[in-house]
Amino acid sequence: MKTTLARLAVPIGVVGIILLLVVPVPAVLLDMLIIVNILLGLVVLLTTMFVKKPLDFSVFPSLLLVATLFRLGLNVASTRLVLGDGYAGQVIASFGQVAVGGSIIIGAVIFLILVVIQFVVVTKGAERVAEVGARFTLDAMPGKQMAIDADLNAGLITDTQARERRAEVSAEADFYGAMDGASKFVKGDAIAGIIIIIINLVGGIGIGMIQRGMSITDAMSTYSLLTIGDGLVTQIPALLMAVSTGMIVTRSNAESDIGATASAQLTQSRNALMIAGGAALLMALIPGMPILPFVVAGASLLLVSQRIKASEAREQARQAAAVVAERAPVRSDTPEDLIESMRVHALEILLASDLVDLVSGAQDDLLARVRALRRKIAIDLGVVVPPVRTRDSVELPSATYVIRIAGVEAGRGLAPSGKVLALGDNLEGLPGTATVEPVFGLAGKWVPSEMRHSAEMAGATVIDRVSVLVTHLSSIVTGNAARLLTREDVRVLTDGVKQVNPAAVDDLIPGMLSLAEVQRVLQGLLMEQIPINDLSRIYEALSLRAKASTDPEGLIEAARQGLGPALAAQYLDEGLLRVIMIEPGLEQSLLEGMRASEQGTQIMLEPARIDAILGSLKASLATVEASGLTAVLVCAPALRPAIHRLVSAQTGGLPVLSYLEVTSANVAIETVGVVRGTETISA
Incomplete structure (x- = not known):
């Protein structure tokens, strides 16, 4: 029953708003609706302050439209009562008499100030922020989708998590696009408020003088106060909704609401609070200035700065004690301990001292991501990856990690604390340290974590430190699976x-x-x-x-x-297998040049001819890659092992399949290149 009422509340409310536009309402009901309107604006404003990210309040654009229509409906209903009865309820009368002291001039000035604040300051700014946010969010979508695919391929997330992230990216784009249009509602609402109050004022004076025989003074006194009261009653919730709009479009994703975030960030600098407190005390000494307010404000700021200093000292002492406890080894000379210290681990990650925060024990820390990676590699390759030993090393440079296989360094990279890796072409405007991504060799930059949103807005793909390390580990483990x-x-x-x-x-x-x-x-x-x-x-x-x-x-x-077919299936592109062939005459020469050895069959030809064959293959492969495609090299079954040994190191691991392996897959084949002894013909 409760769910049904919740589902029907908004549709019934919209129907009621439509009726409000055409059906007269009594003054008592209008008072109730005006109070609901003010409270609705207040609840929406407070909700925008307590959400952690804009998508938590994704219904806001639609709610803004309904609230705007509701206010306009109240304007129509109140106008009908003001002009028809000369009385529009107790709320409007109270605003006209109490809020502005019964003065038409004061009421008009307050109304104009509210309109200027809403229309010129809040609405214009929110409209611009929504427009820029929508544009940059749409521009950043491809990069975010690529980052999700990279995490999925590296085994950092599951298929379900990938679908959830893609849905969140799509929802974020839809939200900011909707906010770009919804901000126009607020702008139109402000303009409509000005026009309606002018119509009410002119119409009220006209009705009072013509229909009711009032003097111009009495008509202006009666209808002007009602009109000003009506304008204030509707302008205040309109201002609340405008501030809510600005609040929601200027929020970035955070782990806490705006109150907690603002409090933490405003008090992060003790020096800033001390200087501000000292400035307040100095201003109290200026002749003519009120001493008490400045002294109270300055003393409060100095007191808060001292509390922050004490808190920082306690935190530093706690961290120092933790570091000492971690680094204090328990010395033992038992044979078991000595054997354990001598043992060479199959996989090992060494972290610099400032990277131990990566192993935080959280749900998505390094250890949890490594466990997910081991599971993915086991499913994809059929290899049980050995446990990965993770420990810190005081010998490593700051922000450095090292991946070892059987005690030998297999890879090294950086993961500076407090930063994220931004990959893209337009990173010049971002602060940070230029670097090269260790797996794919992409140019990037380590930027401060608080600049993550700015980097995404610039179209960069942003990767956190743990993802960088785990992706590097995945590449090394996959490439050394045979050793493991x-x-x-x-x-x-x-x-x-x-x-x-x-x-x-x-x-x-x-x-x-x-x-x-x-x-x-x-x-x-x-x-x-x-x-x-x-x-x-x-x-x-x-x-x-x-x-x-x-x-x-x-x-x-x-x-x-x-x-059989499983070999060729992993190289298919939309059901098509692109292959590079070897010219039949050359293939026969290679067969004749095969010799057996302890390492397997080898091709024994003149060095100059081998170089010509490899050059021809590289040229054919470069032509294929320039078209954005991938291909495999195919040859006779007897040649395949020797060809693989010959070309794998020279072509970055080009897959080599035999004719039997290709034909057993029963797939469409497209020849994209032919290797000759002296030149390449591309298909």
Whole structure:
């Protein structure tokens, strides 16, 4: 029942407003509606002060339209009573007599002042802020969507969280667009108020003199006070709604309401309060100035500054004690402790001393994000990422982190405290330190956290410190997945396969292949970024191949063929696979130049011809990338391992597939380049 009434309240109210425009209402009911109008404006203003972000009050643009229509309806109803009966209720009469002391001139001046404040100051400013906010919010939408996609791909957020963030970005754009139009309601309301009061004044004097036979003095006295009272009654809630509009469009996303935020930020500088207090005391010494108000204000500011000083001293002492407690090692010479200190961890993150706040224990701190990353990599690649050890290091420079694999540094980056990373082309106007994003090599700038909104308005993609570090970790773990796959991991994975497909495991291990040989095959797949989560098919393919040969290269190729269409599927673009071919004559020459070695098959040709082949491939690949496309290199199955060894390091890991792997996917194929020994022909 309560939900039904809440849903019907606004529609019924709008219908009532329409009736208010055409149906006369008694003075008593008008008094009640005027009080509701004033309280509605007050409630809306207070609500805008207590919301943490504009989207928490997303109904405001529609509510502003309804409130404006309500006020205009009250104007029409009060005008009807003023001109028809010479009395429009007790509220309007009280405003005309008490609020302005019964003086027409004072009432007119107060009304004009309210109009100037609303129309010239508040409304014009809010209209401009809403217009700029709508434009910059729409410009920043692509960057925000890219940031959401990057967090999703890095495993920092789930699909549900990504959908929620995209919906929030869309809602934010819709809100600011609606506020850009809704601010025009406030402007029109101010203009309508001026016009209505002029009409009421002229019409009232005319009716009093012509219809009621009043003298011009009596008519002006009666109708002018009623008109001024009517104007004040409607202008005050109109001013409240105008201030609410300005308040909502100037709010930025924050963790607290405007009162708490303003209090915290106004008292963040002790020196500013001390100087202001001293200035107040000095102004009290100026001859003719009232001493008591300045002394009270100055003493209050000095007292607050001293309280802030004491609070800062206590906080610094607490932080110092915490740092000492963290860095005070518990010395122990037991064999277990020595062995633990000697042990090399598979994955490790070292943080500079000023970055320990990243491990805060919050729901979205570094440790929680790393756990989410481990889960995503396990799902995507089929590899169980080992636990990541995180510790601080006094040897690292300020704001620096280091990622280690098996005790060896694999990556290093910056994550300065109190800053966020802005990526984009138009960052010159933002303060901060220029840098290069460690994963994709994009130019960026570390800007203060309070400039986040400004950076987004400038069209930049803004990334927090934890996301930068976790994205870097994801790139390193993915690129070194083969190194991280231990024999114990293979045993655990094999036991998992045995529970669902025991025949595949019993036929292969240990009768045909040892666990070490299976590990080598899986590492070979991971080196080419091939997921190993479909272990049942991989083991079945290895069982067939191992009957003929246990050569590692042949086993890896057999596993690839067992995965079949899954290999080509990860490189599809809208169902189309773009490939770079090798000229048949050149392919035959490469087959003839193949030689077996301990590292697998190698292509033995003259260095000059190898350089020509690689140059031809690079030119073809550059042509494809210049078109914004991606492609794979295809060749004969016997050539694939040797070709991969030849080109992977030279082309940044270009995928190499065999004809069998491409045709088994049963997808549309487009040839975008042909590699020759001396030149490239692009399709």
